[in-house]
Amino acid sequence: MANLKNIRPKALLGLLVIVLLPILAACSSTDNPLTTISPKSDVARDIHWNYQIIFWFAVFVFIFVETLLLYAVIKFRRRPNDGIPKQVHGNTAMEITWTIIPALILIAIAIPTWITIFEIDDVPDDAYMIEIVGHQWWWEATYPDGQVTANEIHVPSDRPIGFNLNTADVLHSFWVPQLFGKQDIIPGRTNTLWFTPEVEGRFFGQCVEFCGISHANMRLEMIVDSPTVFASWLSGIDSPAPAAVSPAVVAGHDLFASKGCVACHTISGRNDAVGIIGPNLSLFGERLTLASATLDNNTENLTAWLKDPEDIKPGNIMSESAPIYTNPDLALTNAEIVTLVAYLQSLK
Amino acid sequence: MASAVGAVGAAGHASTESGVWSWITTVDHKRIGILYGVSAILFFLLGGSEAFLIRMQLASADADLISSGVFSQLFTMHALTMVFLAIMPLGAAFFNFLIPLQIGARDVAFPRLNALSYWLFLFGAILLNSSFVFGGAPDAGWFAYANLTSSTYSPGDSMDYFTLGLLVLGISSLAAALNFVVTILNMRAPGMTLMRMPVFTWMALVVSFLLVFALPILTVGLIELLFWRFFDMPFFSAEFGGDPLLWQHIFWLFGHPEVYILILPAMGIVSEILPTFSRKPLFGYTAVVFAGVSIAFLGFAVWAHHMFTVGLGPVAIAAFSASTMLIAVPTGIKVFNWMGTIWGGSLDLRTPMLFAIGFIALFTIGGLSGVMHAAASSDAQQQDTYFIVAHIHYVLFGGAIVAVIGGIYYWFPKFSGHMYNETVGKINFWLMFLGMNLTFFPMHFLGLDGMPRRIYTYDANMGWDLWNGVATMGSLVLGLSFLIFIYNMVTSWLNGEPAEADPWDGRTLEWSIASPPPEYNFEEIPIVYDRDAWWAEKRGKVQHGVPVGGGSGEEEHSIHMPQPSYWPIVVSIGLIIASYGLVYNSGNFIVATIGLLVGIFGVYAWSFEPVNDPE
Numbered sequence: 001m002a003n004l005k006n007i008r009p010k011a012l013l014g015l016l017v018i019v020l021l022p023i024l025a026a027c028s029s030t031d032n033p034l035t036t037i038s039p040k041s042d043v044a045r046d047i048h049w050n051y052q053i054i055f056w057f058a059v060f061v062f063i064f065v066e067t068l069l070l071y072a073v074i075k076f077r078r079r080p081n082d083g084i085p086k087q088v089h090g091n092t093a094m095e096i097t098w099t100i101i102p103a104l105i106l107i108a109i110a111i112p113t114w115i116t117i118f119e120i121d122d123v124p125d126d127a128y129m130i131e132i133v134g135h136q137w138w139w140e141a142t143y144p145d146g147q148v149t150a151n152e153i154h155v156p157s158d159r160p161i162g163f164n165l166n167t168a169d170v171l172h173s174f175w176v177p178q179l180f181g182k183q184d185i186i187p188g189r190t191n192t193l194w195f196t197p198e199v200e201g202r203f204f205g206q207c208v209e210f211c212g213i214s215h216a217n218m219r220l221e222m223i224v225d226s227p228t229v230f231a232s233w234l235s236g237i238d239s240p241a242p243a244a245v246s247p248a249v250v251a252g253h254d255l256f257a258s259k260g261c262v263a264c265h266t267i268s269g270r271n272d273a274v275g276i277i278g279p280n281l282s283l284f285g286e287r288l289t290l291a292s293a294t295l296d297n298n299t300e301n302l303t304a305w306l307k308d309p310e311d312i313k314p315g316n317i318m319s320e321s322a323p324i325y326t327n328p329d330l331a332l333t334n335a336e337i338v339t340l341v342a343y344l345q346s347l348k
Numbered sequence: 349m350a351s352a353v354g355a356v357g358a359a360g361h362a363s364t365e366s367g368v369w370s371w372i373t374t375v376d377h378k379r380i381g382i383l384y385g386v387s388a389i390l391f392f393l394l395g396g397s398e399a400f401l402i403r404m405q406l407a408s409a410d411a412d413l414i415s416s417g418v419f420s421q422l423f424t425m426h427a428l429t430m431v432f433l434a435i436m437p438l439g440a441a442f443f444n445f446l447i448p449l450q451i452g453a454r455d456v457a458f459p460r461l462n463a464l465s466y467w468l469f470l471f472g473a474i475l476l477n478s479s480f481v482f483g484g485a486p487d488a489g490w491f492a493y494a495n496l497t498s499s500t501y502s503p504g505d506s507m508d509y510f511t512l513g514l515l516v517l518g519i520s521s522l523a524a525a526l527n528f529v530v531t532i533l534n535m536r537a538p539g540m541t542l543m544r545m546p547v548f549t550w551m552a553l554v555v556s557f558l559l560v561f562a563l564p565i566l567t568v569g570l571i572e573l574l575f576w577r578f579f580d581m582p583f584f585s586a587e588f589g590g591d592p593l594l595w596q597h598i599f600w601l602f603g604h605p606e607v608y609i610l611i612l613p614a615m616g617i618v619s620e621i622l623p624t625f626s627r628k629p630l631f632g633y634t635a636v637v638f639a640g641v642s643i644a645f646l647g648f649a650v651w652a653h654h655m656f657t658v659g660l661g662p663v664a665i666a667a668f669s670a671s672t673m674l675i676a677v678p679t680g681i682k683v684f685n686w687m688g689t690i691w692g693g694s695l696d697l698r699t700p701m702l703f704a705i706g707f708i709a710l711f712t713i714g715g716l717s718g719v720m721h722a723a724a725s726s727d728a729q730q731q732d733t734y735f736i737v738a739h740i741h742y743v744l745f746g747g748a749i750v751a752v753i754g755g756i757y758y759w760f761p762k763f764s765g766h767m768y769n770e771t772v773g774k775i776n777f778w779l780m781f782l783g784m785n786l787t788f789f790p791m792h793f794l795g796l797d798g799m800p801r802r803i804y805t806y807d808a809n810m811g812w813d814l815w816n817g818v819a820t821m822g823s824l825v826l827g828l829s830f831l832i833f834i835y836n837m838v839t840s841w842l843n844g845e846p847a848e849a850d851p852w853d854g855r856t857l858e859w860s861i862a863s864p865p866p867e868y869n870f871e872e873i874p875i876v877y878d879r880d881a882w883w884a885e886k887r888g889k890v891q892h893g894v895p896v897g898g899g900s901g902e903e904e905h906s907i908h909m910p911q912p913s914y915w916p917i918v919v920s921i922g923l924i925i926a927s928y929g930l931v932y933n934s935g936n937f938i939v940a941t942i943g944l945l946v947g948i949f950g951v952y953a954w955s956f957e958p959v960n961d962p963e
């Protein structure tokens with residue numbers, strides 16, 4: 001064994017790093033909105049099982065190799081009266097050993113991997129299918145009975161949920177890590193994805209395929225509701241927006257048409273608002289977030305969004321092509337924004 | 349006509365020994381190697397600065413330092429610069445300088461083609477980077493996935509700079525690779541059988557073959573992209589019957605072998621440093637060589653692991669999972685043989701050795717995370733997150749760059765004729781090792797915490813601040829270590845103590861000649877009797893007796909060296925004019941045609957240039 005007194009400080013530093021790394025591996029948190037290590041569905045749990053097996057094998061090999069390396073460096077470092085060491089050219093038995101043992105470890109990893117790959121592949125027949133369309137830079141969801149919503153996708157907690165994934169423009173990738181692994185969305189093909197929820201709650205997601213300038217701001221929320229809550233939410237989309245109540249809401253209702261918002265946005269119950277370039281705003285007043293989950297949905301943020309969407313999401317299609325933002329003469333006044341906010345918040 | 353061109357050609361090799369002109373017209377493999385090395389380091393600085401800006405923007409949530417558009421250009425150009433303008437040409441620098449020295453030759457097989465490779469690389473690099481000033485650099489990622497790259501979603505010239513830049517760089521690398529293949533196969537000294545070749549040269553051979561097979565694939569893809577953008581040929585657009593996934597298959601069928609093109613030279617370097625400073629031969633030479641060869645073969649059978657989430661279906665995914673895991677076997681063989689090399693040795697922990705050992709420690713981490721995402725189902729949670737960013741940087745920084753810097757220290761006496769400063773070198777290593785781990789290790793946590801790649805901003809409530817802050821701090825340390833490296837190189841080259849021919853008690857032929865080597869390298873072509881030829885000769889332990897292979901081994905009485913030539917640079921200039929012409933083609937191809945004509949004239953004149961020594 002190496003005489004510990006001879007270990008130089010830098011070797012100790014190396015030792016420290018090597019011992020610390022696995023400890024640090026515990027440094028990922030399960031509280032983060034996008035955590036990948038806190039599964040909340042059957043599919044996510046399968047993936048996590050697969051991940052953990054591999055993770056512990058990796059930690060084991062890591063410690064083994066790094067310790068061996070460190071030991072060798074300390075033990076065999078040159079000492080003042082070292083001669084020429086024995087000129088060893090190789091050893092067949094050892095070559096075979098360190099070919100076979102890693103191969104066995106890989107088989108031990110491959111088997112659970114294959115099991116998981118096939119297990120999570122097929123969408124179950126009884127899945128509740130939702131159509132997802134990725135747009136630069138927001139998400140559209142269409143339910144089996146035709147209801148449409150955007151960015152905040154509700155699902156019922158009592159059965160498998162499936163998605164058919166399509167894109168309106170470029171590649172995107174659909175990912176809510178606590179519920180399922182990501183699936184890319186490719187023009188010209190329909191990919192599928194599924195999971196069965198295990199708990200109710202809000203789950204965060206994000207587009208993870210680079211899709212242009214506001215890729216970082218293409219986020220989403222998936223809300224797992226109890227079956228009854230889900231049913232009433234869904235029927236809420238169909239029932240027409242409530243009759244205008246306050247004068248501001250009435251004014252906002254009219255501005256929504258006269259300012260051209262209707263060209264791009266649909267609101268159920270309004271025959272004039274059937275645009276499909278932007279998100280469906282039918283239940284917008286109930287939404288928890290805004291602009292594909294980049295902001296909380298409150299008066300302040302909504303005002304900021306209508307004032308200068310470009311500042312919040314660079315390049316977004318609304319600020320790029322809505323006349324109110326491209327033509328300074330048509331720009332919204334603060335008073336108009338107040339009424340529009342009131343109107344949008346009344347959509348419940 | 350022919351004689352007229354011949355006369356022009358003959359003027360092409362009026363040469364002087366030093367000065368700028370001699371460097372422009374040089375065909376000496378050592379000078380070209382140095383040109384490659386110095387340019388690549390400058391581009392490494394550029395790519396590093398881009399990375400540093402990225403790290404500054406991401407240091408905390410909701411930062412406002414860099415706009416989203418510029419950020420996209422930075423991460424795209426950072427990757428392109430590091431891959432094509434730094435690590436690959438650093439490999440080429442080593443190949444150029446060392447292959448002839450290690451195999452006992454006086455130059456490469458095609459010295460003027462070699463010069464052409466360099467000039468095309470330099471001008472291609474300038475072309476690509478000039479997009480920053482001419483309206484914006486490529487910003488669709490270095491992988492440039494269709495259909496974001498179409499003229500609809502990427503209007504403007506940035507993607508044309510990408511296509512033409514990479515095409516030019518591809519020609520450069522392909523020419524260089526063919527040159528090295530021919531050199532290694534045909535110009536070895538008498539007695540140097542393939543299985544007596546230094547491992548570095550072996551890896552150079554493998555990499556050159558990889559390039560010869562992989563680059564044409566990329567070229568096909570780039571030409572399709574170009575035709576799509578210029579002439580609306582819809583190779584990659586689904587609405588006209590093309591397929592965006594076709595691009596991904598093409599790109600990664602090139603892109604995965606490319607990973608080995610980047611890492612195998614590093615493995616070769618480490619396989620030279622470890623034996624020298626352990627004073628032992630490489631353990632399991634044959635196994636290490638064949639592991640390298642099988643990595644290269646397997647490298648063509650794993651590309652779809654970059655596409656686990658595109659919807660290939662479970663059978664294909666399971667198969668590519670398995671083939672990817674398989675690569676861990678030859679990689680493991682290499683690591684264990686390196687371990688076997690230092691085991692029982694007498695380790696001289698000088699700077700190059702520290703870098704080589706650091707390489708093993710860091711590359712192992714990158715290899716293990718590689719196996720982790722070879723498991724496709726688990727990868728569905730890691731793909732396109734910072735976990736992958738951590739992985740590639742452990743492989744390409746902890747692996748390729750650390751080994752290359754170690755290699756620069758190792759051969760510095762041979763390159764420059766001077767010794768580097770050992771103390772500064774050690775400080776360089778420890779800072780780089782620390783900075784590297786501080787920067788990239790936390791990215792594993794960020795990935796597991798779900799942080800996607802290529803986002804220019806993130807929300808404070810995501811919980812990513814801490815590790816991003818640490819990573820940015822680490823990048824400061826890394827930057828500092830790199831400045832120390834440059835300082836050491838520059839001051840040592842200017843004032844370092846003169847180097848002996850064989851300062852490390854080396855094992856391979858390059859240590860048998862003066863530092864720096866004379867223009868003709870070997871006064872007498874050596875005869876090789878053994879692996880580690882120089883070590884065997886020094887110790888009088890020639891084991892195998894008779895040399896094998898061609899050559900007389902008799903002293904040659906006059907040494908013929910290739911003449912300098914300016915035609916390679918003329919051809920390169922022609923191709924670059926053509927490229928700019930295509931970028932700005934706006935309906936006419938006049939400039940492109942002029943450029944092509946210049947290039948064709950250059951090649952024509954070149955082929956009439958007398959090669960022989962006029963004496």
Ligand SMILES: [Cu+2]
Binds near residue numbers: 173208
């Ligand atoms: Cu995206």
Ligand SMILES: [Cu+2]
Binds near residue numbers: 651
């Ligand atoms: Cu790969």
